[in-house]
Amino acid sequence: MPPKKRPDPRALPGDPALRRELFHSMLLQRRFEEKVGEAYALGKIGGFCHLYIGQEAVSTGILSMLRPDDYVITTYRDHGQALARGMSPRAIMAELFGRVDGCSRGKGGSMHLFDRNLNFLGGHGIVGGHVPVAAGVGFAIKYRGGDQVIVCFMGESVVNTGAFHEALNMAALWKLPCLFIIENNKYGMGTAVERAAAIKDLDRRADSYQGMHGEHVDGQDVFAVREATERALEICRKESRPALLEIRTYRFMGHSMSDAVSGTYRTKAELDEQLKRDPVWMLKARMLEAGDCTEADVAEMEREIKTICQDAWDFADASPEPSAEALYEDVLVDTVS
Amino acid sequence: MAIITYREALNQALREEMGRDDRVFLMGEEVGVYNGAYKVSKGLLEEFGEMRVVDTPITELGFAGVGVGAAMVGLRPVIEFMTWNFALLAIDQVVNAAAKMLYMSGGQYPMPMVFRGPNGAALQLSAQHSQDFESWLAHIPGLKVVTPGTPYDAKGLLKAAIRDDNPVIVLEGEMLYNTKGEVPEHDYIVPIGEAELKREGSDCSIITNGKMVLVAMNAADQLAKDGIRVDVVDLRTVRPMDVEAIITSVQKTNRAVVLEEGWEIAGIGAQVVDYIQRECFDHLDAPVIRVHQADVPMPYAKGLEKLAKPDLQKTIAAVRKVMYLD
Numbered sequence: 001m002p003p004k005k006r007p008d009p010r011a012l013p014g015d016p017a018l019r020r021e022l023f024h025s026m027l028l029q030r031r032f033e034e035k036v037g038e039a040y041a042l043g044k045i046g047g048f049c050h051l052y053i054g055q056e057a058v059s060t061g062i063l064s065m066l067r068p069d070d071y072v073i074t075t076y077r078d079h080g081q082a083l084a085r086g087m088s089p090r091a092i093m094a095e096l097f098g099r100v101d102g103c104s105r106g107k108g109g110s111m112h113l114f115d116r117n118l119n120f121l122g123g124h125g126i127v128g129g130h131v132p133v134a135a136g137v138g139f140a141i142k143y144r145g146g147d148q149v150i151v152c153f154m155g156e157s158v159v160n161t162g163a164f165h166e167a168l169n170m171a172a173l174w175k176l177p178c179l180f181i182i183e184n185n186k187y188g189m190g191t192a193v194e195r196a197a198a199i200k201d202l203d204r205r206a207d208s209y210q211g212m213h214g215e216h217v218d219g220q221d222v223f224a225v226r227e228a229t230e231r232a233l234e235i236c237r238k239e240s241r242p243a244l245l246e247i248r249t250y251r252f253m254g255h256s257m258s259d260a261v262s263g264t265y266r267t268k269a270e271l272d273e274q275l276k277r278d279p280v281w282m283l284k285a286r287m288l289e290a291g292d293c294t295e296a297d298v299a300e301m302e303r304e305i306k307t308i309c310q311d312a313w314d315f316a317d318a319s320p321e322p323s324a325e326a327l328y329e330d331v332l333v334d335t336v337s
Numbered sequence: 338m339a340i341i342t343y344r345e346a347l348n349q350a351l352r353e354e355m356g357r358d359d360r361v362f363l364m365g366e367e368v369g370v371y372n373g374a375y376k377v378s379k380g381l382l383e384e385f386g387e388m389r390v391v392d393t394p395i396t397e398l399g400f401a402g403v404g405v406g407a408a409m410v411g412l413r414p415v416i417e418f419m420t421w422n423f424a425l426l427a428i429d430q431v432v433n434a435a436a437k438m439l440y441m442s443g444g445q446y447p448m449p450m451v452f453r454g455p456n457g458a459a460l461q462l463s464a465q466h467s468q469d470f471e472s473w474l475a476h477i478p479g480l481k482v483v484t485p486g487t488p489y490d491a492k493g494l495l496k497a498a499i500r501d502d503n504p505v506i507v508l509e510g511e512m513l514y515n516t517k518g519e520v521p522e523h524d525y526i527v528p529i530g531e532a533e534l535k536r537e538g539s540d541c542s543i544i545t546n547g548k549m550v551l552v553a554m555n556a557a558d559q560l561a562k563d564g565i566r567v568d569v570v571d572l573r574t575v576r577p578m579d580v581e582a583i584i585t586s587v588q589k590t591n592r593a594v595v596l597e598e599g600w601e602i603a604g605i606g607a608q609v610v611d612y613i614q615r616e617c618f619d620h621l622d623a624p625v626i627r628v629h630q631a632d633v634p635m636p637y638a639k640g641l642e643k644l645a646k647p648d649l650q651k652t653i654a655a656v657r658k659v660m661y662l663d
Contacts, residue, residue, distance in 0.1 A: 112441040122441075132405070136402060137410050336497075
């Protein structure tokens with residue numbers, strides 16, 4: 001019998017077209033958010049604005065594995081996931097500018113991006129508050145006998161809230177198809193995870209609940225994220241059981257736009273070290289090496305994305321502010337069923 | 338017409354609405370196997386099964402959030418709090434999620450759901466179990482808040498609440514569950530936002546709601562013996578409030594007592610008095626008086642508890658005072 005051919009360790013999963021798509025998704029998030037930072041500095045965007053830069057492999061890795069009829073719910077750091085789910089950059093930018101063509105008609109802002117057509121159930125502003133809501137979506141899926149999954153993104157600081165435990169307990173007890181994603185970017189605002197959580201591997205929180213799958217994964221490697229997501233989704237979808245993934249990533253920017261990037265709660269040296277594992281450039285290097293694309297191809301993609309981001313800005317800038325009548329709209333609906 | 342209890346009226350409302358629409362489900366502590374802490378859900382588990390009558394762990398924040406999520410994707414949850422005192426653990430879901438979702442999503446996510454359960458004081462349950470939260474909840478745009486005081490209104494308002502595409506708070510009364518009244522067997526609703534003139538008089542208006550409706554009716558009976566005839570306006574809904582009904586009554590009687598179960602500061606009565614001073618200023622023959630709970634946590638001792646609660650005597654005294662009889 002001939003010896004089994006060993007797989008090439010440098011080989012990348014998927015085909016080149018898929019990999020280019022993943023890279024496009026991540027690069028779009030990166031450039032879009034850089035544009036958002038610029039708009040914020042110019043006063044075009046106000047309020048709280050939390051950038052996702054550094055975490056793009058998480059949103060892209062997970063959301064690229066979902067079906068269109070699955071559900072997504074997330075936190076206030078929601079721009080990256082909204083883009084990765086396929087929301088229009090124009091509608092997102094217009095929302096950030098507080099204009100009527102925004103995805104939430106200028107009523108939600110950066111923290112509350114919603115898109116009903118994509119089953120994107122919003123960015124939510126209270127740490128932990130949306131986790132039971134995700135369990136409710138899982139309950140509704142089961143109630144109707146569907147095979148969708150709800151994916152719930154949260155920051156690592158959520159694992160210390162009561163809402164998290166209440167939701168995970170019910171999800172496990174009632175066998176709900178919920179995929180809980182802890183995006184461990186190491187800091188809850190300025191508090192390092194070691195200073196907040198009395199547990200090292202956050203995915204081990206799953207052990208508290210019978211039958212809950214838990215796993216941690218390198219969040220800067222989009223392929224690793226996809227593989228872990230595939231395993232977890234299989235459990236959620238086929239067995240109608242919840243799963244918990246801790247995705248270890250890093251936030252390259254401050255907690256919000258008003259927060260220094262480094263110097264208070266983390267050192268520049270730490271940040272510089274983490275920047276060496278930039279998920280976007282790591283993927284690019286691997287694709288160049290695999291021959292998926294050339295520098296010229298990437299430059300072309302950059303040009304295309306730059307046009308998309310500028311177009312989103314121009315669209316948002318031209319979109320009208322909500323009228324005074326809009327103030328009282330959508331407090332309640334008039335309908336009765 | 339059948340005479341049934343407030344508890345049975347609520348049970349009928351749940352049964353009828355669950356039969357009418359299979360998106361409606363009931364969730365809360367002890368609603369299923371135990372048949373309800375106050376037996377409001379008696380028999381429903383047997384009739385509708387465990388997917389639609391769901392016993393939860395003691396986890397108010399959690400199951401209130403489950404209701405929110407289920408409502409976002411098209412179910413019509415009825416979330417039962419064993420009492421509203423426990424709902425404080427879940428207030429984030431009521432205030433930050435249910436009440437805000439439609440607005441902050443730019444109209445994309447209506448929240449067709451009900452949060453219900455007993456509110457306010459029963460007997461000697463002391464501080465943590467005897468609180469009226471109607472003004473807290475009525476303060477929040479994005480919610481509707483109803484406070485049925487009779488079996489007829491309990492059934493009609495709960496049915497209206499379940500059919501409404503907005504989050505509706507139904508504040509019941511533990512001391513009301515055993516009260517009886519006429520309730521039609523046919524399908525009907527009591528429209529949310531409509532007050533009812535429960536008794537007609539010409540000398541003074543008592544404007545009230547919820548558990549205090551019975552107190553006001555008793556006061557009206559007593560006062561009638563002295564020839565004092567009062568209007569009893571039952572608000573029934575405290576958000577949105579039927580301002581027209583208040584104005585019509587006070588412009589007729591020229592005097593008003595506002596009777597509420599809760600505390601004085603920023604209470605429902607303060608809002609009623611504001612409407613009266615704005616719309617009936619030239620009609621008033623006396624300052625409006627409010628009757629409410631004493632501004633203290635509820636004490637346990639019987640005598641102290643009686644002193645703390647708004648009651649028949651305090652209401653009668655208030656009416657006599659606005660009529661300058663005492």
